[in-house]
Amino acid sequence: MAVISMVGVGAGLVLVLLAVALHYSKGTGWEPTADITQEVLERRAATVAETDFPEPMNRSIGGGGGVAAVGAGEEGAELEGEEAEEEQSPADMPEDEVEYFEVEFVKQGETIELASNETVLDQGEDAGMDLPYACRQGSCVSCAAKITDGPAEEYITHHTQETLSDEEMDNGYTLTCVAYPKADFAIETGEAP
Numbered sequence: 001m002a003v004i005s006m007v008g009v010g011a012g013l014v015l016v017l018l019a020v021a022l023h024y025s026k027g028t029g030w031e032p033t034a035d036i037t038q039e040v041l042e043r044r045a046a047t048v049a050e051t052d053f054p055e056p057m058n059r060s061i062g063g064g065g066g067v068a069a070v071g072a073g074e075e076g077a078e079l080e081g082e083e084a085e086e087e088q089s090p091a092d093m094p095e096d097e098v099e100y101f102e103v104e105f106v107k108q109g110e111t112i113e114l115a116s117n118e119t120v121l122d123q124g125e126d127a128g129m130d131l132p133y134a135c136r137q138g139s140c141v142s143c144a145a146k147i148t149d150g151p152a153e154e155y156i157t158h159h160t161q162e163t164l165s166d167e168e169m170d171n172g173y174t175l176t177c178v179a180y181p182k183a184d185f186a187i188e189t190g191e192a193p
Ligand code: FES
Pocket: 132, 133, 134, 135, 136, 137, 138, 139, 140, 141, 142, 143, 144, 163, 175, 176, 177, 178
């Protein structure tokens, strides 16, 4: 009996070893599933309508993005309104609102009448004066001048002035290329702060 048992155990061992050898030589045939995450995301994105609003809110689920987008839109409209108001130039004022002021050009020894819808520089040139300028956009100081009566903005309106500080304007300095008269004053041209 003992002999038979030993043969049985030996045969079992051989079979197990054979099965293990077969397993490793052929493999199991199992292949990992392909990653379809990206494909699913792309398909899903294609079903959502495109909007003009920036990511990520425009694709949010449940309408939250829509609400945020509408809010941003209203704010944007308000900002545009403010900017449009700021950009309103005295040059665009209706003809029946134009006023005229006496302005003395001290260095030239001339006093002329200037309209409120044209710049000091343009009107000085039209009167035959040789006045300094470069950009004609309020971006340099080539056309700078000094109003001798007091703070510049009590006498003129600056449009798109980007160079002078509040303190400089309080001291009477102005950029004649973007300065529109709104009162009588005396001015010294060619004077930079
Ligand atoms: S010419 Fe440049 S600011 Fe007037």
